[in-house]
């Protein structure tokens with residue numbers, strides 16, 4: 571099991587994140603030492619703090635004591651399961667309550683395992699690694715389903731998944747989030763002129779350039795469909811998003827891909843709609859995408875090869 575986890579870590583490039591929540595510092599320290607070589611370990615002494623850390627770091631696995639101050643293990647797992655960003659995180663109860671009723675309750679509440687105290691290092695390690703291997707393997711598979719075959723960018727499914735998570739984060743932190751809807755100008759004419767295969771090649775180059783225009787780990791560029799792309803910039807206000815949009819337009823022009831039938835320029839160009847908000851509800855992400863789409867329409871109407879924003 572140990573070697574399987576190491577193989578997965580090598581494949582993914584980072585150690586999995588493990589959150590340990592227990593109100594007894596000695597337990598946390600002991601568990602931390604047990605997993606520090608294999609995992610990035612996060613620790614919390616009460617349920618509220620554990621939830622806060624879970625939202626911030628999105629751990630790969632949570633080890634949860636039942637009896638904790640502020641929010642106990644039962645309340646915490648309920649909250650984790652009801653929150654989109656954390657609902658899929660496997661959670662193991664680690665508890666001194668070793669009666670069958672507590673164990674049944676834990677599974678009903680969505681726990682993947684139930685380990686009783688006193689902690690037996692070898693058994694705890696084996697069970698934690700089993701669940702971590704499952705989690706990392708399913709993440710790898712899921713990641714493959716979230717990518718677009720032609721461009722290697724996130725596909726629509728990937729966009730929806732990350733937009734939901736980032737939107738929720740920005741709502742919680744009262745930070746701005748911006749969306750850029752991007753469309754290649756007169757692309758039908760490009761295909762008609764050069765053929766579909768060269769059209770595909772053009773989309774690949776545009777995708778790569780757009781992806782290089784965003785710098786931060788939580789920024790994502792996705793293929794929205796056809797010759798449309800969508801970029802999500804977390805913790806980014808309208809002013810900064812306009813700078814990104816302007817840079818993207820310039821970098822696509824710099825690719826200097828000839829487009830003789832375009833009315834916008836002699837080379838391939840893009841139009842971008844920019845929208846930004848500080849989320850007031852958890853569920854308004856679609857509205858932000860809709861707003862960016864409206865701005866894209868206005869950018870097209872204003873002559874293409876530029877961006878338009880919801881100022």
Ligand SMILES: Nc1nc2c(ncn2[C@@H]2O[C@H](COP(=O)(O)OP(=O)(O)OP(=O)(O)O)[C@@H](O)[C@H]2O)c(=O)[nH]1
Nearest residue numbers: 753754755756757758759761766767769770796797
């Ligand atoms: N080569 C290629 N073409 C695609 C792909 N997906 C969509 N398209 C083409 O993209 C073109 C989009 O055309 P329109 O929606 O009319 O837009 P447009 O020609 O870019 O015009 P404007 O957006 O108004 O500037 C269509 O001809 C589609 O066939 C793809 O994967 N590969």
